[in-house]
Amino acid sequence: MSEFGGFIQDEVANDELDRIEAAYGPLAAAVRELVDATIRSTVPPEEAALALAEVEAVVKRLRAQQMPGPAGVRFNSEGRAWNWGNAVVGLRNAIAPPLEIVHVRSGLAHANVDLGAAYEGPPGLVHGGATALLLDHIMGETAAAAFTRVTFTGTLTMVYRRGTPLGPLRLDARIDREEGRKVWVVASIGDEEGPTVEAEGIFIIPRWAT
Numbered sequence: 029m030s031e032f033g034g035f036i037q038d039e040v041a042n043d044e045l046d047r048i049e050a051a052y053g054p055l056a057a058a059v060r061e062l063v064d065a066t067i068r069s070t071v072p073p074e075e076a077a078l079a080l081a082e083v084e085a086v087v088k089r090l091r092a093q094q095m096p097g098p099a100g101v102r103f104n105s106e107g108r109a110w111n112w113g114n115a116v117v118g119l120r121n122a123i124a125p126p127l128e129i130v131h132v133r134s135g136l137a138h139a140n141v142d143l144g145a146a147y148e149g150p151p152g153l154v155h156g157g158a159t160a161l162l163l164d165h166i167m168g169e170t171a172a173a174a175f176t177r178v179t180f181t182g183t184l185t186m187v188y189r190r191g192t193p194l195g196p197l198r199l200d201a202r203i204d205r206e207e208g209r210k211v212w213v214v215a216s217i218g219d220e221e222g223p224t225v226e227a228e229g230i231f232i233i234p235r236w237a238t
């Protein structure tokens with residue numbers, strides 16, 4: 029394994045990655061269900077205590093073999109990159125919705141997502157930090173121009189027009205302009221009535237990546 033700016037070259041073969049993803053993807057999806065079920069369950073406390081024992085047993089099983097730190101962003105020489113722990117798109121991260129981003133072309137992307145009880149801030153509405161999280165990520169990937177370059181969020185501005193309802197939502201992002209190592213991206217998240225949050229960000233191609 030070797031490292032480039034924190035990106036890890038890890039020569040796991042694509043078919044092995046497929047095998048791992050086929051097992052851990054559904055596991056993470058089940059943990060997402062567990063998160064939602066834990067929030068919304070109305071079973072009596074004694075029943076919740078029994079569930080706790082079962083969850084602790086699962087944690088013990090998974091802890092039997094662990095990476096020393098976070099999952100990181102990895103790539104192999106077969107052209108595959110994976111970021112299983114990513115907070116927004118991580119396949120193995122139950123905290124991530126996960127967002128499935130469609131890159132229409134370099135610098136233009138959108139995504140559909142359904143946010144449930146785990147993302148609530150004000151009653152029935154998405155937490156403002158959660159909308160910022162999702163927008164930051166889709167904007168970062170958009171600035172990265174189809175993953176041809178590395179970009180970091182420099183400045184991010186959010187305008188919250190109205191509450192974002194929990195449920196089905198759409199995100200849109202596009203590169204507005206570029207100047208040297210700076211990339212301006214505009215984006216929004218909203219429901220069928222239109223945008224609820226509009227964002228503008230300056231994404232920087234770090235000096236070390238040029």
Ligand SMILES: CCCCC/C=C\C/C=C\C/C=C\C/C=C\CCCC(=O)SCCNC(=O)CCNC(=O)[C@H](O)C(C)(C)COP(=O)(O)OP(=O)(O)OC[C@H]1O[C@@H](n2cnc3c(N)ncnc32)[C@H](O)[C@@H]1OP(=O)(O)O
Nearest residue numbers: 032035109164165168169172180181182183230232234235
């Ligand atoms: C090799 C194989 C790689 C394989 C990769 C494969 C797959 C990749 C997979 C995934 C990755 C893809 C996408 C990731 C997607 C989403 C992630 C979401 C985005 C984030 O969540 S990311 C985390 C939050 N983010 C940070 O953690 C940044 C912390 N920070 C820094 O790392 C530095 O601070 C940095 C890099 C920002 C700048 O550092 P630097 O040294 O390069 O900058 P420098 O001073 O040279 O400035 C150059 C010009 O930018 C202007 N400028 C500087 N800073 C600015 C700012 N903050 N706002 C506005 N303008 C700024 C200057 O004013 C100057 O402008 P001018 O040229 O006009 O004077």
